[in-house]
Amino acid sequence: MSPESSGNSNGHGVAVRLENCAKTFADGTQALGPVSLDVARGETVVLLGPSGCGKTTLLRIIAGLETPDAGGRVLFNRTDVSSVPIERRNVGMVFQSYALFPNMDVAENIGYGLKIRGVSRAERSARVAELVAVTGIEGLEHRRIDQLSGGQRQRVALARAVAVRPSVLLLDEPLTALDAALRDRLRGELDRLLRTLGITTVYVTHDQSEAMVLGDRIVVMRKGAIAQVGTPRDIYFAPTSRFVAEFIGAANIVEAAYSGGSLLLPGGTLAPAGGCDATLNGRVLVMIRPESIRLVPVDGAELRGHVETLSFVGDRQRAVISGVAAKPIMVDVPNSVALKIGDRIGLTVDPSAVRLLPGEPS
Amino acid sequence: MRDRLTFAAQLVFTILVAAFLIVPAALSMLAGVTVNYFRGIQSGLTLQWVTQVWELYSDTIFRSFLIALATLVVTLIVGIPAAYALHLRNDRLSRAIEEVITLPLAIPGLALALALLLTYGGFSDFRRSWLFILAGHAVFTLPFMVRSVMAVFGAIDVKTLDEGAASLGAWPWRRFRDVIVPNAAPGILAGSLMVVTLSLGEFNLTWMLHTPLTKTLPVGLADSYASMRLEVASAYTLVFFVMIVPLLVAMQVFARYRGGPTALPR
Numbered sequence: 001m002s003p004e005s006s007g008n009s010n011g012h013g014v015a016v017r018l019e020n021c022a023k024t025f026a027d028g029t030q031a032l033g034p035v036s037l038d039v040a041r042g043e044t045v046v047l048l049g050p051s052g053c054g055k056t057t058l059l060r061i062i063a064g065l066e067t068p069d070a071g072g073r074v075l076f077n078r079t080d081v082s083s084v085p086i087e088r089r090n091v092g093m094v095f096q097s098y099a100l101f102p103n104m105d106v107a108e109n110i111g112y113g114l115k116i117r118g119v120s121r122a123e124r125s126a127r128v129a130e131l132v133a134v135t136g137i138e139g140l141e142h143r144r145i146d147q148l149s150g151g152q153r154q155r156v157a158l159a160r161a162v163a164v165r166p167s168v169l170l171l172d173e174p175l176t177a178l179d180a181a182l183r184d185r186l187r188g189e190l191d192r193l194l195r196t197l198g199i200t201t202v203y204v205t206h207d208q209s210e211a212m213v214l215g216d217r218i219v220v221m222r223k224g225a226i227a228q229v230g231t232p233r234d235i236y237f238a239p240t241s242r243f244v245a246e247f248i249g250a251a252n253i254v255e256a257a258y259s260g261g262s263l264l265l266p267g268g269t270l271a272p273a274g275g276c277d278a279t280l281n282g283r284v285l286v287m288i289r290p291e292s293i294r295l296v297p298v299d300g301a302e303l304r305g306h307v308e309t310l311s312f313v314g315d316r317q318r319a320v321i322s323g324v325a326a327k328p329i330m331v332d333v334p335n336s337v338a339l340k341i342g343d344r345i346g347l348t349v350d351p352s353a354v355r356l357l358p359g360e361p362s
Numbered sequence: 363m364r365d366r367l368t369f370a371a372q373l374v375f376t377i378l379v380a381a382f383l384i385v386p387a388a389l390s391m392l393a394g395v396t397v398n399y400f401r402g403i404q405s406g407l408t409l410q411w412v413t414q415v416w417e418l419y420s421d422t423i424f425r426s427f428l429i430a431l432a433t434l435v436v437t438l439i440v441g442i443p444a445a446y447a448l449h450l451r452n453d454r455l456s457r458a459i460e461e462v463i464t465l466p467l468a469i470p471g472l473a474l475a476l477a478l479l480l481t482y483g484g485f486s487d488f489r490r491s492w493l494f495i496l497a498g499h500a501v502f503t504l505p506f507m508v509r510s511v512m513a514v515f516g517a518i519d520v521k522t523l524d525e526g527a528a529s530l531g532a533w534p535w536r537r538f539r540d541v542i543v544p545n546a547a548p549g550i551l552a553g554s555l556m557v558v559t560l561s562l563g564e565f566n567l568t569w570m571l572h573t574p575l576t577k578t579l580p581v582g583l584a585d586s587y588a589s590m591r592l593e594v595a596s597a598y599t600l601v602f603f604v605m606i607v608p609l610l611v612a613m614q615v616f617a618r619y620r621g622g623p624t625a626l627p628r
Contacts, residue, residue, distance in 0.1 A: 026453065065525055086528045097519060099526030103544035112540070113530035164530060 013200030046215035092166030113164035267324035292353030301346025394597035411597035422582035441507030471566025514549030
């Protein structure tokens with residue numbers, strides 16, 4: 001059952017637009033440079049980045065918990081809400097620590113936003129029952145918060161945020177406090193719930209696999225600025241910078257000499273698909289994902305090297321091959337292939353999987 | 363064998379120290395129900411001194427409770443919002459304000475009273491009423507309320523709770539009423555007990571601020587020591603004890619309870 005089945009016209013939320021939102025704190029530290037971002041109605045956007053990259057600050061600006069520096073604007077459906085306090089923005093927020101009220105039981109927590117809005121007791125308890133069912137916490141309605149497990153708290157926090165039918169749902173690292181197995185399971189549940197609700201959602205995380213699963217689009221952030229915006233596939237296959245390439249998934253980033261449309265490496269040559277900037281000559285940075293490199297017979301191979309280390313991961317094995325580039329590269333090899341350290345091997349790479357990256361000081 | 367000796371020595375030492383502190387109090391209270399202190403307990407036991415204290419000083423007892431409760435009301439109304447604001451801001455200014463609030467603890471009560479007299483002594487109606495003493499008590503006890511409420515705010519993540527309530531649409535007053543105060547209850551209770559106890563027993567300040575018509579219990583006690591026979595003064599001590607001890611016990615019981623459920627799992 002969809003919690004929005006009652007046909008609320010606000011059910012799918014608002015479009016969010018950020019214009020030049022920067023944030024400098026009172027002590028002078030700049031947490032966020034001027035950032036502009038559009039989130040479409042009903043879309044789930046994930047803000048992804050290492051700690052201190054400004055992603056939480058950006059979320060708090062959308063929420064109304066921080067005001068952007070002068071010149072920055074936050075718009076909900078083209079209405080400027082920059083000076084509207086959080087309590088009037090009709091957002092739903094899930095905090096990293098959940099911020100559940102210890103003085104109220106589970107049902108009272110979920111129903112608090114409705115109580116504030118003056119919703120009648122009967123309507124409130126119907127809505128609470130609906131959300132308790134959706135989030136799978138039946139039977140816990142009258143538990144105190146300190147009697148709940150981490151996963152249960154997370155669900156209560158989510159139910160509470162969604163209960164008020166917010167214009168935009170904001171989640172600040174909601175799974176970080178949980179252990180790995182639970183995190184995986186809840187990630188799937190959260191994905192299903194967000195798709196069912198279809199509400200505009202901004203989700204902050206530092207976990208790239210969470211971002212991949214949940215995001216319609218991912219905003220990769222670094223040092224208070226947006227490094228790249230795109231679908232999970234864009235970000236993974238076509239990173240525009242070394243930072244994004246290294247932050248998302250495993251990547252081999254090697255320096256190569258570029259001339260005449262070919263990349264010259266110590267272990268052979270590669271031809272990137274579609275070539276690249278003809279004016280580009282000299283040293284370039286190349287990214288190749290470990291899983292896009294295949295093992296081939298040594299004779300006639302594009303690249304040659306030898307196995308330096310091997311680790312069996314289960315569903316595959318990861319080999320570190322030296323001799324191909326200036327530094328050893330990672331290659332994912334099917335788990336059925338028998339390799340041993342020191343083996344001389346040939347490698348081939350699909351031209352479309354070779355990405356040139358703009359040079360950037362690392 | 364050696365362990366038992368050590369234990370016995372420790373026990374004896376503890377009993378001696380405790381006795382050193384308790385015997386005088388017990389003797390004093392006993393004197394309050396003795397017919398003639400100088401003839402000792404064999405002169406017989408009586409409640410006549412207690413009755414006399416009640417006749418002479420019952421107004422000071424009622425006044426002390428009135429002032430203690432009024433002080434509590436003032437410190438609750440001023441102290442809890444102050445603690446909330448100071449905790450949320452937590453910048454240099456708020457820390458300076460916290461220091462200023464705490465200052466009356468370091469200043470002798472007499473100096474504090476003198477300052478109040480110099481400043482407000484000219485307003486003779488105010489000067490003559492019990493409200494003047496209330497002002498002194500409020501200044502003196504406020505830091506205890508603010509500190510104990512702030513301690514709880516520090517233990518629970520009050521800023522995030524506040525933001526959580528705000529995200530659900532609650533205005534500052536609703537947040538304060540629905541979320542902040544209920545979750546700060548342990549600190550508020552501890553602070554309240556401390557404020558009431560301190561106000562009931564306060565002498566320094568009150569002695570300077572009182573008029574013959576606005577004596578409080580401790581001031582009356584000093585008065586009776588100075589001008590009454592020893593048995594009456596002792597009976598007064600007894601009355602004071604009977605009133606203050608339940609409060610102290612409540613504080614102890616509460617301090618034990620406090621370690622438990624107030625800490626929030628993060």
